[in-house]
Amino acid sequence: MVMFMLEIDSLSIQLGEFSFTDLNLKVNDGEYCIILGPTGAGKTILLETIAGIHSPKNGRILLNGKDITHTPPEQRGIGMVYQDYMLFPHMTVAENIGFGLKERGVSKKEWHAAVREIAKTFGISHLLERYPKTLSGGEQQRTAIARSLLLRPSVLLLDEPLSALDTITRERLRDELKVIHKETGMTILHITHHFEDIYALANRVVVMRNGTIVQEGTPDMIMHHPVSDFIANFTGMENLFTGDAVMTPSGIVEIHIGTAIIRTVTELTGRVHAGIRPEDMIISTEPFTSSAQNSFVGIVTDIIDSGVYSKIVVEAGIILTAVLTRQSIQRLGITFGSTVWLTFKATSVHVFSE
């Protein structure tokens, strides 16, 4: 029998208006599992139930094969970090970080050494005597993560830990989380809205909606083979179309979207959704010859700048979105009204039924 680090077995919970029933999830030791889903999907409640804050109505939670369903949170050895840090405002940074260790009753000397060491790792040594409200968002979240890591939890639960931060701090802290995971080998469950987190961090992705898990798998599976248009939409699959799929004698399927035709490989026919990730498009300023089955020519109608990357929107009979670096936009001389060719492979088209 394979033993999982964390096993959630037909869990049901009822909390006021919210409920989920018969939820199953298995997380391997050392896995970085990202939980994705819209607001109200029950992600936070799931994490809080794993932490022991809410008692389930039915089902079991196993940690290392041990039933912890009715174990109080303080005896589970599971760490929790929230989006809005939840640093204790009446304690200094040092007292916050060392809170758990103090609860365990370690000696003062040991306590100081441990707090100083972890503060150094997180680059917050100079903040130890300050109070949380004087800290920046990134500093606060570093403190919160350090606080939960000091106890070396067997599982770390992160509830949108990067969402309240500005872009640069978010990227930096994301890298730090990656390093932490690599160095500690800790099992991590991480709720997020950003699909960049998936690419950067996850070994596995769980998509939740209305209190159920709608898909789980490797990041590649989720990002490239979403089982529904909801998931495609949610994971940033921007080019989403609805059309009629017709099998051609050559074995290629043609999806007719108005007058446009997208070629793909699929077994589905009839009314379907098709999605192409913006990053799977090749952009060129002249016709692009390749083995790729799909090429569209159109006019650039919008350029959306988001940091290093920019999205360009092209009117080509259908509206297509592609993503490229700001540098390539300059190199190719793309501006509003430019004529561009967008090319993508038949296998880059993800088809799912309605």
Added chain:
Amino acid sequence: MIKRRLPTFFQAVCIGISLIVVLVLIAVFLGLILFSSPETLVVCLFSEEIWYAIRLSVITAVISTLLCLIIAVPVAYSMVRFEFFGKQWVNVLLNLPLSLPPLVAGVALLIFLSPATSPVGQFLSSMGIYVVYTSAAIVIAQVFVNAPYMVRIARSTFSMISPRYEHVARTLGCSEVGAFRKITLPMAKNGLIGGLVITWSKAMGEFGAVLMLAGAISMKTETLPIALFLNMSTGDLDMAIAAALILLIISGTALILFEYFGKEHGDVYA
């Protein structure tokens, strides 16, 4: 140069009414303060009767305020954090004394505790405990009337503290009680202190319920408001005004303190 616009008619009317209200308030309080000559006032303030009333009021109000705190913290906390059957009805019942005239509360308490009218009173007197018309009655009346206020303030204080602080504390090894004691209570400190100040000031001034349950017995159950009432009825205006002035000063100070603590706790832990 910035040209100041004249207020519109509507603005002028609203501001005008506010000014009139302020002027009336000042006039009324000044009238009270200036009624007696300073010499008479000093004599009254140092009279045995007023000293007795001050002492009795302060002691009973301190005791009743502490009792209110002991009641309010668990009640308010459970109303904010826990779900239980009949919570809405508990809420209504808890708020009832807020809109009930204290006189009615006093009569109800009198009937409930008097040996002549209730089994509870009979039981207490069989144990040798007589509550009605004693200083204990003053405390009971103050608690009965003021506890709901303290519950309300404690409740709004607790509801401003996210339960997630406790959740994090629990995952860091705190028990349920520990998380409450080490995290929520210190975070609620200023709000609770503000509540204590207001509750104490209200207890100092409580009249209706005290009158009913403790009676107006000179030099026995004579709190400051009772002293005011007794001296007014016997026509001793200077003594009555001395008592009134002390109550005025207490209310003003309490209000300032409450505002101070209220502001302190409001912005930090939302």
